[in-house]
Amino acid sequence: MNYRVRKTLNKMMSISRLNHVLWRYLPKGVYVFNYHRIGDSATTLFDRAVFSCTKEALDMHVKLIKQNFTLITMSELRKLIDKGSKVDGRYAIITFDDGYYDNYSEAYPVLLDNNVSAVFYLVTDFVGSTVTPWWDDIAFILRCSAGQSYKLPKSNEVIYLDPDNIDKAIQQVIFKAKRIKNFDILQVLDDIRKCFPSAVKELSNKQESLFMSWEHAKEMTENGMEIGSHTLSHRMLAQLSAEEQEQEIKRSKALIEEKLDITIDSIAYPVGRYHCYTQGTCEITDRAGYLIGFNNEPGRNNIINNPFDINRICVDEDDVNQLKFNSIVC
Ligand SMILES: [Zn+2]
Numbered sequence: 001m002n003y004r005v006r007k008t009l010n011k012m013m014s015i016s017r018l019n020h021v022l023w024r025y026l027p028k029g030v031y032v033f034n035y036h037r038i039g040d041s042a043t044t045l046f047d048r049a050v051f052s053c054t055k056e057a058l059d060m061h062v063k064l065i066k067q068n069f070t071l072i073t074m075s076e077l078r079k080l081i082d083k084g085s086k087v088d089g090r091y092a093i094i095t096f097d098d099g100y101y102d103n104y105s106e107a108y109p110v111l112l113d114n115n116v117s118a119v120f121y122l123v124t125d126f127v128g129s130t131v132t133p134w135w136d137d138i139a140f141i142l143r144c145s146a147g148q149s150y151k152l153p154k155s156n157e158v159i160y161l162d163p164d165n166i167d168k169a170i171q172q173v174i175f176k177a178k179r180i181k182n183f184d185i186l187q188v189l190d191d192i193r194k195c196f197p198s199a200v201k202e203l204s205n206k207q208e209s210l211f212m213s214w215e216h217a218k219e220m221t222e223n224g225m226e227i228g229s230h231t232l233s234h235r236m237l238a239q240l241s242a243e244e245q246e247q248e249i250k251r252s253k254a255l256i257e258e259k260l261d262i263t264i265d266s267i268a269y270p271v272g273r274y275h276c277y278t279q280g281t282c283e284i285t286d287r288a289g290y291l292i293g294f295n296n297e298p299g300r301n302n303i304i305n306n307p308f309d310i311n312r313i314c315v316d317e318d319d320v321n322q323l324k325f326n327s328i329v330c
Contacts, residue, residue, distance in 0.1 A: 268294040
């Protein structure tokens, strides 16, 4: 989506009373709205930035999307793409990444109430496990270490873990950690673990599962929801060898298909920004038998040249305590 379109959309969303009228005049294309966690972020010690919005806000979004777009499935999207022409209509898809339990407990009932389907992207290593992903591990450890400082590996930069602004400090560390050249994010996590052993001990006492189980996912598929792959381990594909990428992409598809007895048509690349996957990733996805591959780059899909490189609009709250519906087009 170019800057001018985005700015116009943003402006339109902010005039909430006019939303219902103005949304009818959005440019044609496929709009993929991507969510992560749903609920009150203030209740978690883990990564609060992964929360997209509250259950009530999601209900409002879903109603607005339903009223103003034609919601389509993965196979319908692939048919649109295979036509090869400009998208003639306003279509929407709602997706959720990572498979957190609140996707089942909070988002799924909202979707059912509104008679709307969505696609849930599962990380097979996370499903039904007590694993905490690297971003939640990092957030938990740094939150419990507020008041101390952390020096990023391969850098002289020291970040103060300000107790009054700890979420900002956590996001600063995660943002910079993702961009350290030739340094896997898991190596950064290892480094953080070594620096803050008492917080690691606190983390190890937490045994709750953050993620939905296979039974939850099965129930959702039986009630009209779609499931997709978010790989085996959520490692950033661009940092892996071609063989490792193939394993993540092919094996996760096979595993979900076996567990849920369904066909997996689509994948969402972990993190999904342009530096997190490659052209090779898209080719492996094609060869693995998927119909669709999603990134996490914002934008309306107008002419879709590559079904394995489709943009999604990430729904994020700028302020975790305040809903800002216009964030869906940022
Ligand atoms: Zn993810």
